[in-house]
Amino acid sequence: MPVSQQYINQWQYSQSINRRVWDNQYTFENFVQNPTVSAVGGGASSGTGGAVNAMQFPYSSFEYSPKGTQTITAPIISSISEGVSALNNEMDQTDNDGVEICAGILSSNPNAYKVAFSSARPGGQASPFFFRTRVTLATVTNTDDCAFGFRLAEAYQANIDDYNDMAVLNVITGDIKIETILNGAATVTTDTTQNFVNGETHDFRVAVDAAGAVTYQIDGQAPTVTAAYSFRSGIYVVPFHFFLHSASAAVGIRLLEWECGFGA
Amino acid sequence: MPVTQDKISNFQYSDAINRRVWDNQFTFENFCQNPTVSLVGGGASGGTAGNTNAMEFTWSDFEYNIKGTQTITAPSIALVSESIGALNPEMDLTANDGVEICGGIISTAPNAFKIGASPAFYFRSRITMSAPNNTDDCAFGFRKQEAYQANIDDYADMAVLNVITGDIKIETIKGGAATVTTDTTDNFTASSVIDLEVQVDGEGAVTYLINGTAPTVTAAYSFTDALFVTPFFFFLHDSTNSDVIDFDIDFVASNSIVATVNGGALTADVFTTDQATTIALVAAKIATSPVVASATVTGARQITVQFLPGGANVVNSVITSAGATQPVATITATPNATTGLRLLEWECGLA
Numbered sequence: 001m002p003v004s005q006q007y008i009n010q011w012q013y014s015q016s017i018n019r020r021v022w023d024n025q026y027t028f029e030n031f032v033q034n035p036t037v038s039a040v041g042g043g044a045s046s047g048t049g050g051a052v053n054a055m056q057f058p059y060s061s062f063e064y065s066p067k068g069t070q071t072i073t074a075p076i077i078s079s080i081s082e083g084v085s086a087l088n089n090e091m092d093q094t095d096n097d098g099v100e101i102c103a104g105i106l107s108s109n110p111n112a113y114k115v116a117f118s119s120a121r122p123g124g125q126a127s128p129f130f131f132r133t134r135v136t137l138a139t140v141t142n143t144d145d146c147a148f149g150f151r152l153a154e155a156y157q158a159n160i161d162d163y164n165d166m167a168v169l170n171v172i173t174g175d176i177k178i179e180t181i182l183n184g185a186a187t188v189t190t191d192t193t194q195n196f197v198n199g200e201t202h203d204f205r206v207a208v209d210a211a212g213a214v215t216y217q218i219d220g221q222a223p224t225v226t227a228a229y230s231f232r233s234g235i236y237v238v239p240f241h242f243f244l245h246s247a248s249a250a251v252g253i254r255l256l257e258w259e260c261g262f263g264a
Numbered sequence: 265m266p267v268t269q270d271k272i273s274n275f276q277y278s279d280a281i282n283r284r285v286w287d288n289q290f291t292f293e294n295f296c297q298n299p300t301v302s303l304v305g306g307g308a309s310g311g312t313a314g315n316t317n318a319m320e321f322t323w324s325d326f327e328y329n330i331k332g333t334q335t336i337t338a339p340s341i342a343l344v345s346e347s348i349g350a351l352n353p354e355m356d357l358t359a360n361d362g363v364e365i366c367g368g369i370i371s372t373a374p375n376a377f378k379i380g381a382s383p384a385f386y387f388r389s390r391i392t393m394s395a396p397n398n399t400d401d402c403a404f405g406f407r408k409q410e411a412y413q414a415n416i417d418d419y420a421d422m423a424v425l426n427v428i429t430g431d432i433k434i435e436t437i438k439g440g441a442a443t444v445t446t447d448t449t450d451n452f453t454a455s456s457v458i459d460l461e462v463q464v465d466g467e468g469a470v471t472y473l474i475n476g477t478a479p480t481v482t483a484a485y486s487f488t489d490a491l492f493v494t495p496f497f498f499f500l501h502d503s504t505n506s507d508v509i510d511f512d513i514d515f516v517a518s519n520s521i522v523a524t525v526n527g528g529a530l531t532a533d534v535f536t537t538d539q540a541t542t543i544a545l546v547a548a549k550i551a552t553s554p555v556v557a558s559a560t561v562t563g564a565r566q567i568t569v570q571f572l573p574g575g576a577n578v579v580n581s582v583i584t585s586a587g588a589t590q591p592v593a594t595i596t597a598t599p600n601a602t603t604g605l606r607l608l609e610w611e612c613g614l615a
Contacts, residue, residue: 038309056299
């Protein structure tokens, strides 16, 4: 039966979601169903510090690596409001423990981008790329790290400051900070002077242009105070979220959306 | 925002890959992210012989069945080269153990095709192996939809390209008869990347392609009418092993070196010119043993010996006599060697 345009329009996703079907290097996840999880290499999902687990949603795949020791060994979906759900990635509510979520740490993964080289079009010029998340926090003071951004495609580290290259927006006990690392140097922290208020929902966006220069957006606007940073040309970077509790108490962190792909 | 054709063209898959979105009977997987795995029926993935596990990628699902006992209970993704990932299905490096991967063994699986009823269909896989001589079986093709078997020869019906210790062979089984093996005379060179493809036409007749070309020697075969067949990959390690010989000091003038392999002493080599020349002579002598595939100088004072498949072979000793000083050899056995097998692509559908 010929499929008419009218029939397609009746059932199709919105264009923003649809892109994940036709763009191999694009991820959009809004966490509406519980994922399947398992340890990479086999076995049940592990809560051991440094273990790497795979997490599969219908349209997207992630890895997550526990920080500290977790008895809750996987994030789960929880309801935020009518018709809206999110990923609860608190794991155990233990001081200095948490989890890192990432699309994968090899250059083969769809959201691994080679700075100043990766192109949206095969054989084309280098293209900009971005990572956007929508997150809500009930108790912002309980985060040591709640970072979203890009880092070098390298092995998982227990401490965010140990990554070799990184550019993130990081909610640290309620302050929204920019943190960067360039080629193994010390972390450079810049306070945007903006704060995350308990119970709010914010969009964090980190964009990398075709030359590797990084810009940030909080709810679609540049931060009040920003910081210049460029990734080194030729390195592969991956989007990631790094979360640590600052107290043995709930943060109420919920990831509502995770979007990554080519685009300015 | 309206999405223009230009914008779609900027980001879309190639048409070949895109087919997995709109064709329910088409699978294309290029193994770029780690899968989730679990035991079929529930629980953590199992490594017990005969266990069947489910393996889920973003765009494709597989089952894998354990051959032998595995402590590594799932394949995982490994980088083959910059931005190119692949599935590492080696599991434990244990002789005669391995894994079978398939799209599912019941006729509801998207890649289950009914002979004589389905139009022509095919299965193509792109693989690489660093040591293809270490495979008992590394087979890609179609088999009857039936329960998993521990031995590939126990399937009732099958047509595969099978890399057996580096030789690419066609193996077929019909109606439970004995396996018919045909050597294509094509070989799998270490570390090469090869496409293996098995095609079945609308009548059930099977043809084969190696890198898109018919094998040098082929074999006629047709599946029995009305059978359901499924694409599968069947892998077993061979029983090859290797020894690494490390000497503690350099050879010196007048040293006489005797290696013993499987209890038999080889003729002596005498120090010649310098350390590099002498250790090369010793390696060459070990390589003359009929159970040795290769003996290679892998360090200034190291020789790696790779044995031929099929036995518990060993370098018993390398004894040096005469000369001012005599190096002592430490021999480290590696009971089972890696094949370095990596699956880069898995593609199956109607032709």
